[in-house]
Amino acid sequence: MTDDKRPMLVFGATGRQGGSVAKALLTAGWPVRALVLDATGAASLRLRNAGVELMQGTFEDRDVIRAAMEDAYGVFSVLPGNLTAEEEVRHGVAIADIAAETGIEHFLYSSGASAGDVLTGVPRFDAKPRIEAHVRQLPITATIIRPMIFMEMLVRPGFGLDQGRLVSLIRPDHAIHLTAVEDIGKFAAAVFAEKVRFDGKTMKIASDRVTGHELGVAFTEVAGRSITYERFPDDVLAVNADLAHMAKSLEDGPLSEKVDLDAMREINPELLSLRSWLAGSGHAALKEALGTTGRR
Incomplete structure (x- = not known):
């Protein structure tokens, strides 16, 4: 510092x-x-x-x-x-x-x-x-x-969580890198603290990497009820250019590139896994998406 x-x-x-x-x-x-x-x-x-x-x-x-x-x-x-x-x-x-x-x-x-x-x-x-x-x-x-793609995007209402489904962009056996927004602040603070080290650097940052199947497991564990993972149907992607672009990028474009999570953790030792984020700062949004806000 x-x-x-x-x-x-x-x-x-x-x-x-x-x-x-x-x-x-x-x-x-x-x-x-x-x-x-x-x-x-x-x-x-x-x-x-x-x-x-x-x-x-x-x-x-x-x-x-x-x-x-x-x-x-x-x-x-x-x-x-x-x-x-x-x-x-x-x-x-x-x-x-x-x-x-x-x-x-x-x-x-x-x-x-x-x-x-x-x-x-x-x-x-x-x-x-x-x-x-x-x-x-x-x-x-x-x-x-x-x-990389924000964890917050997964807990927005309207993506099926209230019906026991999580619908997103990757195929169930493919992996996606996710970033907790609060980690971005910690990365930024680390970058500013070491001007010479990070001068001229362009780097992807991420907090975790999970497959579609693992998304379902993590959401099921934290939600306390069964959540199955599904990819957006092809007909939905066919009529939404932005979603289609992201889905393709996750398969063979910039969003498919691997991020070294060990290197991320070295920069930000407090790196959040998806499970820890869901159980912590993301839990309120998860409850809302599940439709359980206010329930006992």
């Missing part, structure tokens, strides 16, 4: 990834600053109460972003999923450019595990690789992380 006590600027701090990073950085002793849309909102007030300095503005407010980066040591950049591909690239590039202009010591961009080195030609899939390419050519110490 550095003795430098300049603040860290965190984007998306009212959301899952940014919120995880803000919490982990505070725990590690960093002052944290966050760009928020509404400084009076409930999520923003929770950040303020935790000790985060708030800067109100939007991604369009370049002067506010520049002011938020003044005297900051590092920047964690993540963009919301509701942007168009054009908006995502424009804002992602601008944030990185301002970081370079203002002399940020360490820039950390959270991309996506489906990002590969070869563009697909589909704008929404190519936005993050385009931002990555721009970051790499800037005169700045930078690290790019590509979190």
Whole structure:
């Protein structure tokens, strides 16, 4: 840990990834600053109460972003999923450019595990690789992380858990890497603590690796009732381009690439397995998806 006590600027701090990073950085002793849309909102007030300095503005407010980066040591950049591909690239590039202009010591961009080195030609899939390419050519110490599929995606209502099924993208005998969002914050804190080690690195990060069959077993054990695993039917994938793209990527694309979990654990010794996440911080969402919230 550095003795430098300049603040860290965190984007998306009212959301899952940014919120995880803000919490982990505070725990590690960093002052944290966050760009928020509404400084009076409930999520923003929770950040303020935790000790985060708030800067109100939007991604369009370049002067506010520049002011938020003044005297900051590092920047964690993540963009919301509701942007168009054009908006995502424009804002992602601008944030990185301002970081370079203002002399940020360490820039950390959270991309996506489906990002590969070869563009697909589909704008929404190519936005993050385009931002990555721009970051790499800037005169700045930078690290790019590509979190694998979030564990949180498995416990959203509407995926069959309330009917005793877990429906997802891999074939039952195939494996999927999963990331607990709270682990992302711990990875980020570790990256910022070792600037030289992680300078110029692009790395996929994950918390666990399980097969479809193992998903069913883990959910059954934690839920206390039988949960069977199923893959989305081919006819569903045929009419949903995003799901089909992810399913193919899990078979022979970027999402199928193995992550060295021992190396992950060396960076983040508190790495969460799927079972530990389901039994811990993910349990409330699991109960809701099961339809058991409020039951005795």
